[in-house]
Amino acid sequence: MNGIEINDVTKTFGDTLALNQVNLTFEPHKIYGLLGRNGAGKSTLLNIITNRLFADSGTITIDGLAGSENDQIQGLIYLMSEKNLYPESMTCNEAFKWTKQFFKDFDLDYAHNLATQFKLNTKKKIRSLSTGYTSIFKIIIALSVNTPYVLFDEPVLGLDANHRELFYRLLIKKYSDNAFTAIISTHLIEEIANLLEYVMIIKNGEILVNESCETLLSKGYSVTGTIKQVDTFIADKEVIGEDVLGGLKTATIIGSINKSTLPDGIEITSLDLQKLFIKLTNEEQSNETTYNL
Amino acid sequence: MKLHTIYKYQLLDHRNAVLIFCAVILAVMALVPMQVTFSNTLSTSYESTRITGIDMAPAVFLFICGLSAFKENFLFALQNGVSRKSLFVNRNYVAVTLAVVMALFSLLLLALGKLIESPASGITYSGLLSMIYQSTGTASFSGLLEYLVSFLFLTVLFIAAQALGYFITVALYRMNKKLKISSIIGFYIVIFVVLPIIDMFLSGRISTILLSFLDVSMGISVHNPFIGMFSLIILSIIVSGFTWVLLKNAGVKN
Numbered sequence: 290m291n292g293i294e295i296n297d298v299t300k301t302f303g304d305t306l307a308l309n310q311v312n313l314t315f316e317p318h319k320i321y322g323l324l325g326r327n328g329a330g331k332s333t334l335l336n337i338i339t340n341r342l343f344a345d346s347g348t349i350t351i352d353g354l355a356g357s358e359n360d361q362i363q364g365l366i367y368l369m370s371e372k373n374l375y376p377e378s379m380t381c382n383e384a385f386k387w388t389k390q391f392f393k394d395f396d397l398d399y400a401h402n403l404a405t406q407f408k409l410n411t412k413k414k415i416r417s418l419s420t421g422y423t424s425i426f427k428i429i430i431a432l433s434v435n436t437p438y439v440l441f442d443e444p445v446l447g448l449d450a451n452h453r454e455l456f457y458r459l460l461i462k463k464y465s466d467n468a469f470t471a472i473i474s475t476h477l478i479e480e481i482a483n484l485l486e487y488v489m490i491i492k493n494g495e496i497l498v499n500e501s502c503e504t505l506l507s508k509g510y511s512v513t514g515t516i517k518q519v520d521t522f523i524a525d526k527e528v529i530g531e532d533v534l535g536g537l538k539t540a541t542i543i544g545s546i547n548k549s550t551l552p553d554g555i556e557i558t559s560l561d562l563q564k565l566f567i568k569l570t571n572e573e574q575s576n577e578t579t580y581n582l
Numbered sequence: 583m584k585l586h587t588i589y590k591y592q593l594l595d596h597r598n599a600v601l602i603f604c605a606v607i608l609a610v611m612a613l614v615p616m617q618v619t620f621s622n623t624l625s626t627s628y629e630s631t632r633i634t635g636i637d638m639a640p641a642v643f644l645f646i647c648g649l650s651a652f653k654e655n656f657l658f659a660l661q662n663g664v665s666r667k668s669l670f671v672n673r674n675y676v677a678v679t680l681a682v683v684m685a686l687f688s689l690l691l692l693a694l695g696k697l698i699e700s701p702a703s704g705i706t707y708s709g710l711l712s713m714i715y716q717s718t719g720t721a722s723f724s725g726l727l728e729y730l731v732s733f734l735f736l737t738v739l740f741i742a743a744q745a746l747g748y749f750i751t752v753a754l755y756r757m758n759k760k761l762k763i764s765s766i767i768g769f770y771i772v773i774f775v776v777l778p779i780i781d782m783f784l785s786g787r788i789s790t791i792l793l794s795f796l797d798v799s800m801g802i803s804v805h806n807p808f809i810g811m812f813s814l815i816i817l818s819i820i821v822s823g824f825t826w827v828l829l830k831n832a833g834v835k836n
Contacts, residue, residue, distance in 0.1 A: 341660045342833040363663030372834065374661035376654045390587040391662035 291353045292316040298347030307333040309494040318468040325491035326570050331474040339368040368440040369431035377416035394435035403429045420447030440472045482562040509543040509560035529568040588664045589672040615698045632706045635713045637688035641743045648747020681740035688736050715805050735807045742814040749825045756828050
């Protein structure tokens with residue numbers, strides 16, 4: 290298996306450059322986070338991978354074969370998209386049954402089991418589902434489809450905290466039982482940071498970061514202490530974020546830590562992925578500053 | 583497997599509409615003799631009823647089926663990893679299947695029409711084929727030959743009706759909102775305002791040319807339905823070709 294290889298993919302919509310010569314590889318059996326601000330090009334990329342849109346130039350191969358207009362290859366991928374592509378007059382039950390016909394490994398019993406866990410009434414028509422339950426309906430199909438590659442585009446849109454937690458648990462369980470490639474595009478970075486093995490940050494149609502989550506998070510750290518202590522400590526360091534709460538201050542720093550120089554009373558925690566994301570994708574600051582990742 | 587499934591899905595998408603349509607047409611067919619009998623009972627004068635070209639209704643119905651057969655199916659196909667090519671090829675299979683089924687239904691209507699047709703009842707029935715090709719001419723189809731030629735002609739006509747409907751809906755899908763509105767309004771203005779006005783100034787020359795073209799292409803004057811079938815096949819191929827050109831680059835819209 291070669292995974293999903295994206296080579297020099299460019300896509301424009303009128304005057305807007307959605308993707309600019311993107312090169313990426315999604316390896317088999319890994320969980321990827323595809324992160325980016327609104328309009329960064331995440332959904333466009335996922336739509337091109339799954340043959341819903343065509344790239345202006347570049348190629349995409351899945352397990353070594355071209356994915357565009359290839360029924361056999363597209364049978365290896367499932368995209369749970371933000372936009373609902375199921376007929377609104379269809380009931381959830383009917384959608385499950387049809388999915389079983391299109392994807393032979395779709396687990397109908399598991400889908401019904403998940404529907405019970407999420408309390409989804411499968412007799413309801415898709416048009417009558419709330420935003421949250423529409424996401425749940427699509428999550429259930431994505432988790433039951435059993436294709437080698439499952440892509441999630443904003444999977445937790447409209448979901449309450451309990452359902453989001455349940456989704457993350459089910460995803461980990463599913464991945465542990467039978468590893469597959471999951472690509473998750475979401476804005477709730479803090480919630481999925483612990484799930485991800487690799488992080489890809491996309492900005493204005495270009496890949497800004499493409500690294501393992503562990504490597505990325507090892508490139509910095511956060512320190513917490515009194516304002517005075519923290520200010521003294523960070524004076525000569527590359528700081529990407531600061532938060533003050535009462536008398537306590539937390540600073541996020543890029544660079545390696547020398548524990549011998551660490552003053553007493555300062556607590557170290559690992560780098561916050563969301564803070565790093567905000568700093569990297571912030572238009573005004575990133576135009577002026579380059580962080581040495 | 584996917585090819586078979588997308589065929590089945592698209593076909594089943596029309597099932598309810600087809601059943602309702604057939605039920606309505608059969609009900610109409612059943613009501614006509616009842617209505618004639620009832621009228622003749624009440625009235626002192628003898629009334630006769632002529633049923634002609636009822637099998638034009640399936641053509642209109644299938645045109646509408648074609649019009650409504652794209653957007654949902656296209657998005658559903660993409661969601662399930664079906665390529666545009668497979669969707670299009672299977673749409674054509676579905677169109678042929680529906681055309682054959684509706685042509686057979688029309689033959690059933692023809693048979694029913696023949697059953698209720700009698701001088702005593704005052705009802706005369708003629709199908710589309712005899713309405714177009716026999717009403718003014720000498721060519722005659724009767725018995726099994728009438729059924730066979732009717733079946734072939736209607737099948738081809740129904741395929742063309744669906745191809746046209748499907749082309750229009752795919753073309754509208756590919757257009758942006760402004761182009762869509764201007765195309766629809768522009769079409770009606772050209773057909774119902776501009777053309778009649780120009781035709782009037784040219785002393786009906788345009789309508790004469792159009793009618794002559796229709797006559798020649800359908801083989802009406804020469805009473806040859808096979809010319810009509812050939813023209814309808816060519817029309818279906820051309821329209822389907824344009825549909826494919828539009829469909830092969832279609833994408834999901836936000």
